[in-house]
Amino acid sequence: MICPPSVPTCRRPGPNPASVHRDQFDFRCLERRLYRARFMEGQPQGPPNSAAMENGTEPDGEERPPGFQETTITEGAARIVFPNANEVFYNPVQEFNRDLTCAVITEFARIQLAAKGIQIKVPGEKDVQKVVVDLSEPKEDKAELKEGANLALEDQPRTAAVGEICEEGLRVLEGLAASGLRSIRFAREVPGLRSVVANDASARAVDLMRRNVQLNEVAHLVQPSQADARMLMYQHQKASERFDVIDLDPYGSPASFLDAAVQAVSEGGLLCVTCTDMAVLAGNSGETCYSKYGAMALKSRACHEMALRTVLHSLDLRANCYQRFVVPLLSISADFYVRVFVRVFTGQAKVKASASKQALVFQCVGCGAFHLQRLGKASAASGGRLKFSAACGPPVAPECEHCGQRHQLGGPMWAEPLHDLEFVGRVLEAVSANPGRFHTAERIRGVLSVITEELPDVPLYYTLDQLSSTIHCNTPSLLQLRSALLHAGFRVSLSHACKNAVKTDAPSSTLWDIMRCWEKECPVKRERLSESSPAFRILSVEPRLQANFTIRDDANPSSRQRGLKRFQANPEANWGPRPRARPGGKAAGETVEERRRLLQNKRKEPVEDPAERAAWLKTFPCKRFKEGTCQQGHQCCYSHSPPSPKATAEATPTDCPEAPSQNPAEPGAATGPGTE
Ligand SMILES: [Zn+2]
Ligand SMILES: [Zn+2]
Numbered sequence: 322m323i324c325p326p327s328v329p330t331c332r333r334p335g336p337n338p339a340s341v342h343r344d345q346f347d348f349r350c351l352e353r354r355l356y357r358a359r360f361m362e363g364q365p366q367g368p369p370n371s372a373a374m375e376n377g378t379e380p381d382g383e384e385r386p387p388g389f390q391e392t393t394i395t396e397g398a399a400r401i402v403f404p405n406a407n408e409v410f411y412n413p414v415q416e417f418n419r420d421l422t423c424a425v426i427t428e429f430a431r432i433q434l435a436a437k438g439i440q441i442k443v444p445g446e447k448d449v450q451k452v453v454v455d456l457s458e459p460k461e462d463k464a465e466l467k468e469g470a471n472l473a474l475e476d477q478p479r480t481a482a483v484g485e486i487c488e489e490g491l492r493v494l495e496g497l498a499a500s501g502l503r504s505i506r507f508a509r510e511v512p513g514l515r516s517v518v519a520n521d522a523s524a525r526a527v528d529l530m531r532r533n534v535q536l537n538e539v540a541h542l543v544q545p546s547q548a549d550a551r552m553l554m555y556q557h558q559k560a561s562e563r564f565d566v567i568d569l570d571p572y573g574s575p576a577s578f579l580d581a582a583v584q585a586v587s588e589g590g591l592l593c594v595t596c597t598d599m600a601v602l603a604g605n606s607g608e609t610c611y612s613k614y615g616a617m618a619l620k621s622r623a624c625h626e627m628a629l630r631t632v633l634h635s636l637d638l639r640a641n642c643y644q645r646f647v648v649p650l651l652s653i654s655a656d657f658y659v660r661v662f663v664r665v666f667t668g669q670a671k672v673k674a675s676a677s678k679q680a681l682v683f684q685c686v687g688c689g690a691f692h693l694q695r696l697g698k699a700s701a702a703s704g705g706r707l708k709f710s711a712a713c714g715p716p717v718a719p720e721c722e723h724c725g726q727r728h729q730l731g732g733p734m735w736a737e738p739l740h741d742l743e744f745v746g747r748v749l750e751a752v753s754a755n756p757g758r759f760h761t762a763e764r765i766r767g768v769l770s771v772i773t774e775e776l777p778d779v780p781l782y783y784t785l786d787q788l789s790s791t792i793h794c795n796t797p798s799l800l801q802l803r804s805a806l807l808h809a810g811f812r813v814s815l816s817h818a819c820k821n822a823v824k825t826d827a828p829s830s831t832l833w834d835i836m837r838c839w840e841k842e843c844p845v846k847r848e849r850l851s852e853s854s855p856a857f858r859i860l861s862v863e864p865r866l867q868a869n870f871t872i873r874d875d876a877n878p879s880s881r882q883r884g885l886k887r888f889q890a891n892p893e894a895n896w897g898p899r900p901r902a903r904p905g906g907k908a909a910g911e912t913v914e915e916r917r918r919l920l921q922n923k924r925k926e927p928v929e930d931p932a933e934r935a936a937w938l939k940t941f942p943c944k945r946f947k948e949g950t951c952q953q954g955h956q957c958c959y960s961h962s963p964p965s966p967k968a969t970a971e972a973t974p975t976d977c978p979e980a981p982s983q984n985p986a987e988p989g990a991a992t993g994p995g996t997e
Contacts, residue, residue, distance in 0.1 A: 397423065397759070398444075398483075398509035401502045401533050410500045410529075414656055418570070419503055420759040422593055423510050425651060425662050426566055428747045429591050430491055430513035433565070434481060437489050441512040442482040445755040481513040486541060490515040491565040494557075494585070496550035496578060497521060501530035501543065503568065508539040510758075518564070520546040520553055554581035563587040574598040576613035576635070583640040583647075586665045591650070594632065597658040602628035607731070619684050619731035621691070623781040625654040625818035626739070627682070630780065632661050633735035634679055644669050651748070652739040653768065654818035673709055674699050680736035680780070683717045687726030687855035688791050690829035691781060692716040696733055723833050724791075724855035738777040745772055767885035771817040774878050775824060782816050782824035783832065790936040792856040793849075794840045799823075803876040805835045808869040815878055820888050831866065833859055838868035 390405040396416055403410040431441050481487040490513040495504045497520070504519035517539075519530055527547040534543045546553065550569070557563055565587045569575045575582075575594050586592050596602060601609045603624035610618035614635040621627055629652040637647045647663040676697030684691040694714045702708035717728055749769040756762040789796040797805075802823060806813040811827035825832070840860060850857040880887055935958065943959035945951035951961070 396502065397506045399502055399505040399533075399537055401500050401505070402536060403500050403529065411502070415570075415658075417655060417761040417764055418595065418658070418660055419506060420761045421653065421660070421765055422503070422568065423506055424748050424752050424759065424765060425593070426491070426493070426507065426511050426591065428744065428751060429566070429650075430481075430511060431747075433491065434487070434489070434513045439479045439481050439487065439489060439513065442480050443512060443751070443755065443758070444483060444510070445758045446751075483510055483512045484508065484539065484542070485512070487513045487515055492563075492587075493517040493566040493568070494554070494564040495519050495568045495570070496554065496582070497569060497571050498530060498545075499526050501533045501545065503570065504530075504543050505533055505537045505539055508542040509537060514542060517543045518546050518553075519543050520548055520550055522547065522549050550578055551581040554578070554585035557585040560588070563590065566591045566593070568593040570595040572597065574601065574613050579636060579639050580642075583636065583645060583665055584643055589664055589666055591662060592636070592647070592665055593660070593662050594636070595658055595660045596628070596632055599628065599657055599659070602631055602659065604731075616733055617731045619682060619729055621682075621684055621731070621781070622689065622784040622787045623691075623816075623819070623822070625659070626781055626816055627731065627734060628659045629654055629661060629739055629818070630734035630736070631732075632659060633663065633739070634733055636661070636663055637675055637678065637735065640665055641672050641675050643667075644672055646672050646675055648741065649735075649737075649739055650741045650744045651772070653772075655768070674707060677709065677712070678735060678737045679733040681733055682731040682781070683715065683728040684731060685717075685721040685724060685726055685728055687721055687724035688829075688833070688859060689783065689787050690721060690723055690833075692728075692829075693736055693780060695736060721855075723829065724858045725853075726855060734780075736780050740772055740775075740777065742773060742777060745769055749773065763886050767880065767887040768817050770880040770883075770885050771815055771878075771887050774814050774880055775816055776812055776814045776826065779812075779814075779824050779826050782819065782822040784819060785821040785823060786936040786939065788823070788832065788836050789839075790939065792836055792840055792845065792859055793935065794836070794845050795843050796939065797839050797870065800872050800876045801839075801870040802835070804873045805838075805868045805870050806831075807873050807876055808871070809835065809866060813876075815881075817887070834864040834866050835868040837862070837864040838866070839870070842870075 391402055392405050393400055393402050394411055394413075395401075396413075397420065401411070427441070427443055431443075434441055481490055492515050493504070493507055495501075495507075495517065498504050499521055501519045504517045507514060507517050519534070521527055521530065524547055527545050530545040534540050534545060554567070563585055567582050567586050567590070569578050569582060569592075571578065573596075575596055579594070582592055582594070598613070600606075601613065602618055604610070604618040604620035604627075607617040607619065610616060610631065614631050615638055616631045616634050618624070618631060619627060633647065633649055633652065640646050645665050645667045647665055650662045650664060652662070653660045677695055677699035679696045680693040681696065682691055682693055694716050695712045698710045698712045699707045700710070720727065749766065752759065752762050752765050752769070756766070759765060785799055785802060786796055788802070799821060803813045806823075806825050806827055809827065809831060811825055811831065813823060813825040813827070816822035816824050823832075827835075837860065841864075845856065845860065847857065847860070850860070938958045939960050941959050943951050943953075943957050943961055945953075946957065946959070946961045951957055
């Protein structure tokens, strides 16, 4: 744990020892310590030897770190000092995550405190007192008049404002607080809090936190704590000592903290968990995903939603060990991470239902068709009770009914709704009515709007380009495909987790029938297809329905019509998760840049899977088509789409060769490096 004084990048004699300030310690030593303390998971951590730390890192008056500078950033209502050289302390891309978390905890506090007769005062919202006055005005109807009169008779309604201690308010724990930014924002922006414990395993991080707490004048609310987050949470298992809100925002996987977290959150309390290990969750190594989350991840077009469901499965399973279970409030896939907000409840009887809430996924390797297999069966019995039994399966034959290929097995994953739509509606309403409260309010509004449109009872989705590239045909516009599904009597929605998602309750057989009809409008040359290919097998069957691609008004989702900011463009060059602090000789910034460039380039390489590769090629405009010399027609592997995205709405299948395909942006435009 001691930073060896002989390491040249660690300390260097400074020219002017008199000017060295106590705060100017070397942050690269801190990086190393953070790395060891927080990220060497699974290793027992001895008691922190703070004396050794002090001796090892603090400038002793003779030495000064090279080129050391501090930076102050402002985010929300917080001002944070952090060391320049150490990027792990601040990732501006995560501002959306922090804004959203403040918005979610605010609504959670509003609900929890309303039950205790306390109204919260949210900055920017209409004054609570004024609402009461309005109620007693003569223009209101009798019932409200009465209510107003009653309120007037009582003492002034109790309120809770930001920055104040609310004795009956929420006890919050931020387990991995680093600079303390999140905790300080809670204290300054979320009303109705009793206390915020900002914990980190690193003594240096806690020092930094103390300074930031002072700087923001929230010492009465925010208590810095230095402990292993797990030990701290295990010490708060007793019902009277639990936290009402636990926020875990680790670098990488939170898996090793979840067992402690599900026990330390109060009854009905809120657990907020970020996972940035998207490569693992999105199926790059299913076996690693299993070891962390108890579920096999699949490489799938729906991998971002599957990541959310994998994390929810893991949380519920761990809660089940202690007769508890989770109820998701909001599950978000954004940028390079997933974030879930769940409430945790206790109930031996209700825990029995958990098996039937999880499902295995059978996904065809040829055409991507997927089928869910619940792990258990819960059926209604007399007296409104549930009867539990074994599930029957499998839902698929050994070979795919559409293309004859085999299936891969993923999961188990959470197969119940990802969100509590009533709660999401509250957050959406509050943020929309008070857009000045958060810097990223516009994006929160866009993402939550799409979420309210998602089919809540239909797990996973297909993508537009996946369907067309599998049979090597032209891509219908999103509106055409959605219209065809609606005409056929099914429901369809987008997903916030994927730009061109087709989430539908139509069975895969109907989807392929619709695509067969689409292909008839602009036929694929059969001689170009191998007889064993999924495309050949699918297209050799006659469709059992007549698809109607005429655009319907209700095919265009409201969030799309209103032009809400639903999917984030890359916010900055070479963006993504900040790498873990790491030991080593190179300057941190340089290494970070190199690594990101590497990742960025890696992403742009064509994928191995032929269908994915075809879809990838289709995203590039055909140069010959532009010059009018392309002889390939719709067989061309490049896109012949005109650049205007507006044209997609008017397109009909009859003008097929020129039919503009929905032009998905460059693969991964909505995601970060290493997410797929
Ligand atoms: Zn198949
Ligand atoms: Zn072409």
